[in-house]
Amino acid sequence: MSSNPSSWFNLDGLLIRPRWQRYLLALLTVAVTIIIARPLAKYLDLTNIVMLFLLAVVFVSVKLGRRPAVLATVASVLAFNFFFVPPQWSLAVSHIQYVITLAVMLIVALIITHFMSGFREQASNAALREQQTLELYRLEKIAQETQVQIVVERLRSSILSALSHDIRTPLTSLYGLADSLQFTTTNLDAKTQDTLDALRDQVKRINNMVNNLLEMARLQAGSLQFRKEWQPIDEVIGSSLKLLQAALSQHRISVQIPEDFPLLEFDALLIERVLCNLLENAAKYSPPHTDISIRAQLLNNQAEISICNAGEGFPEEKLEQVFELFERGKSESTIPGVGLGLSICLAILEAHQGSIKVLNLATGGSCTCFYLPLGNPPSILTDELPTGLPKL
16 A cells, blocks of 8 residues: 555556455445535536436546446445435435436446446557557567668678788789898899888788788678687797887887786687787887887776877777777878777677777877686696796
């Protein structure tokens, strides 16, 4: 029972009240009708008084349901007989016409109750059907949108994969030819040597873009195989720095990894790809001869690997969008790239139950931080791990 008395007079939701409350409200409605009708009995005929009671029955039928309306009907007939039909203050009937009036009043009230309850049930059923129809329409729309999205993603992945495979073979041959020309041809003048270097660098850059396209297609298609193993993160950081030695040659690199940093479970090749993409971005978007720092630390139940660099940082309005496909920090940037590196990083890390974010530093520059779950490495690995591993 509600502790708030005013809630008894709230007309919304009366049908969901307990049955005894609805019966009590039905009797209360009849009592209110009696209070209203008594002063009017001096000015109205009995037929008009009957209409007031019928109006009360209609109200109870609509708001409280069929059974409370039947109770209100019986109570109205008895109240009309007791308070208004001569002799008053008695249930006795002095004339046959009043018997007919009471009988007609009972029958009409019951008929009204029946029809009003039926109308209310039909209205409720219609509202329920409308709600179900709207829900079905919404679910069908969602299903259609999902199906279209799946088809679009499959088509895009197929196109990316086909283009990547078709372009990769001639690019590999072209890169090999440029390398051969550079190392087999002697006595080249400076201009020709610069042209060969530029040719090889451009072919390498395009080849990296194609590799990114192919890897993104594999990630989206779910065809990339994972080989997760428990291993130290510093080894993968070291191999990534070695691969990008030329690209990072004009920057000062610092690495901070605690001596007791735990083993992590990941696919070494894929996490190496993440590190290479992030380090390459740091080198491309920071001025020459500036610092690039790599730091590993524990944060709650995760390992945080952050790569920070100088430069302008990310546009504030694109801090969340930079992980979308073909999205770049600056749309009109002269720095080469197609906007796939961070998308690939996000897909790889999500496959490892990890995450990634970018942020701008108050002192200038930016940091890209990715997170891997700590987990519980097998004790045999931690016991056999040699102490004093060299740090980069």
